[in-house]
Amino acid sequence: MKKNKLLYLALALPLSASAVEMTWSGFGTLGYALSDQPYMYQRFINNQGTFKRDSILGAQLDLKLNPQWGATLQAKLAPAEDSDSQWTPTLSWAFVSWRPLDDWLVRVGKFRLPLMLNTENTDVGATFDLARLPIEVYSIAPTTDVTGVSVSKTWLTERYDWTLEAYTGKAETYSRFYGREIRDTEPSPGSWFLPIDMKSTGLVLTTKGIDNTFRIGIHQGEASRGDPKIHADIPYRQIAPGVGFYDLMASARVDKVNIPVQTLGASVMLPASVRVTAEYARIKVDSSSKGLTRWGAYLALSRRFGDWTPYVYYAKVKSPDATLEQYKAINGNTVPLSFPQASRINASQKFTADVLSPYDQSTVALGTSYRVAANSLIKGEWSHTRTGVVSSFVDAPSGGDSAEQHINVFSLSYNFTF
Amino acid sequence: MRYFLSYLSLFWLINPVLAADELIVVIGHGTLPKADLSTLQRLYTGRVTAINQQTAIPINLPAGDPLRQQFLNVVMGQSEEQYTGYWLVRRYVGKGAPPQELATFEEVVKYVISTPGAVGYVPASKVPPGGNVIFKSVK
Numbered sequence: 225m226k227k228n229k230l231l232y233l234a235l236a237l238p239l240s241a242s243a244v245e246m247t248w249s250g251f252g253t254l255g256y257a258l259s260d261q262p263y264m265y266q267r268f269i270n271n272q273g274t275f276k277r278d279s280i281l282g283a284q285l286d287l288k289l290n291p292q293w294g295a296t297l298q299a300k301l302a303p304a305e306d307s308d309s310q311w312t313p314t315l316s317w318a319f320v321s322w323r324p325l326d327d328w329l330v331r332v333g334k335f336r337l338p339l340m341l342n343t344e345n346t347d348v349g350a351t352f353d354l355a356r357l358p359i360e361v362y363s364i365a366p367t368t369d370v371t372g373v374s375v376s377k378t379w380l381t382e383r384y385d386w387t388l389e390a391y392t393g394k395a396e397t398y399s400r401f402y403g404r405e406i407r408d409t410e411p412s413p414g415s416w417f418l419p420i421d422m423k424s425t426g427l428v429l430t431t432k433g434i435d436n437t438f439r440i441g442i443h444q445g446e447a448s449r450g451d452p453k454i455h456a457d458i459p460y461r462q463i464a465p466g467v468g469f470y471d472l473m474a475s476a477r478v479d480k481v482n483i484p485v486q487t488l489g490a491s492v493m494l495p496a497s498v499r500v501t502a503e504y505a506r507i508k509v510d511s512s513s514k515g516l517t518r519w520g521a522y523l524a525l526s527r528r529f530g531d532w533t534p535y536v537y538y539a540k541v542k543s544p545d546a547t548l549e550q551y552k553a554i555n556g557n558t559v560p561l562s563f564p565q566a567s568r569i570n571a572s573q574k575f576t577a578d579v580l581s582p583y584d585q586s587t588v589a590l591g592t593s594y595r596v597a598a599n600s601l602i603k604g605e606w607s608h609t610r611t612g613v614v615s616s617f618v619d620a621p622s623g624g625d626s627a628e629q630h631i632n633v634f635s636l637s638y639n640f641t642f
Numbered sequence: 643m644r645y646f647l648s649y650l651s652l653f654w655l656i657n658p659v660l661a662a663d664e665l666i667v668v669i670g671h672g673t674l675p676k677a678d679l680s681t682l683q684r685l686y687t688g689r690v691t692a693i694n695q696q697t698a699i700p701i702n703l704p705a706g707d708p709l710r711q712q713f714l715n716v717v718m719g720q721s722e723e724q725y726t727g728y729w730l731v732r733r734y735v736g737k738g739a740p741p742q743e744l745a746t747f748e749e750v751v752k753y754v755i756s757t758p759g760a761v762g763y764v765p766a767s768k769v770p771p772g773g774n775v776i777f778k779s780v781k
Contacts, residue, residue, distance in 0.1 A: 245742055
């Protein structure tokens with residue numbers, strides 16, 4: 225009996241394997257970006273030009289065992305999350321999908337979250353027309369990939385498919401900081417990356433028709449870190465009447481920080497084939513980096529003319545006014561040199577202001593995509609970014625800051641799938 | 643079955659050319675039930691996996707095939723570019739891969755006959771005798 229069972233199993237395995245439908249595909253972007261400023265913007269862009277901001281190469285394997293069961297693997301080669309100088313291969317997706325009924329989909333493994341309208345396909349430039357998705361909005365979520373479970377239910381109506389997706393998962397990610405004068409461990413300017421353990425849970429409703437898409441989501445993140453634990457605040461220490469400094473080292477430490485995120489997006493076809501896309505996101509982070517608390521939004525207009533799709537968008541991101549005021553207070557704070565260790569304290573104020581990580585900038589962009597083939601696009605874009613009080617997307621030069629900057633960025637990319 | 647396939651080969655041999663304005667029909671394996679237009683549209687866009695609760699496996703012809711273009715226009719109401727673009731996004735949001743493609747409609751017919759749940763489209767004049775037509779397009 226046991227022998228028979230083993231025989232059946234042995235026979236069944238190759239049959240199962242042969243029944244698997246396996247398709248693989250690849251995608252990539254070769255993108256060049258050049259700004260008119262000597263400092264780095266969005267990690268990599270300066271007046272020397274770079275291929276690192278937008279270039280990426282990836283591959284995806286889709287396995288279909290039957291109409292109910294499938295699996296997807298996606299790997300990519302892109303600049304590392306924890307280094308400005310290295311490229312690393314990453315397994316971005318690895319999940320099993322199960323569709324017990326037509327309207328239910330369960331995914332288990334590593335998958336991308338349904339945050340903004342193009343979050344799931346951000347890495348595949350051939351799937352959208354903008355040369356670069358507005359960083360003001362698309363950078364807001366602390367992580368886009370989690371390992372966990374996602375369950376979605378779809379209602380099909382005549383004009384729209386309504387999908388409600390609930391997910392929960394964990395991720396190990398990094399938070400990037402840039403110090404103008406000193407870093408966390410070195411007395412020189414530069415970036416550093418703090419590891420963060422993220423838990424994320426959310427509920428997203430998406431409505432999709434032939435031309436129009438709407439999405440609303442609520443997400444609850446929880447960030448934690450082992451030693452050193454997360455700084456909860458930035459206390460002010462008075463050392464003499466009217467004299468003091470912001471002392472990050474005296475900050476309370478917490479095990480975890482709750483991070484609520486809300487997202488809203490719509491892409492609608494208007495008369496005359498004009499597409500309007502608008503997205504909004506906001507996040508709240510109660511830690512010493514409370515500048516990460518911010519809202520971001522953009523409005524884009526595009527219209528297709530044959531193979532060309534010109535577009536224009538306006539985007540803005542802003543931390544609360546109180547946080548921007550706090551940044552100004554810390555950034556401008558100095559201790560008279562007559563006080564002991566005054567120069568060291570003064571350098572620490574710039575560092576502390578950088579750790580606050582606030583945002584206040586807007587961007588206007590004008591660009592076009594050109595469809596070379598069904599699976600490839602060439603995109604060109606000029607964008608003008610203006611910073612307000614501060615922008616943590618700018619690696620501000622030593623001795624200065626990122627306030628009131630004007631940054632022109634020219635981008636050209638070839639985006640393909642195969 | 644062998645006689646049936648031989649008959650099919652002979653049938654195609656003497657009907658090698660498709661009429662430009664010929665009706666397109668969708669055939670299904672065995673006892674797959676009839677499908678309406680919206681069900682077929684959803685099946686070929688990966689939004690459903692069954693016809694009246696019976697598992698269905700859609701089969702496509704390759705991009706550029708005139709019969710596929712006719713199917714996309716008449717049944718799906720989409721151009722090749724729209725359909726390919728739809729699947730391009732759907733694949734890269736992790737919602738699955740497009741239907742399997744076979745090189746010719748003759749291969750589609752063979753596959754549909756031999757594979758439970760399979761669904762494919764053929765010119766109306768090429769429906770094999772006894773074929774299970776689950777949908778007929780309207781001119």
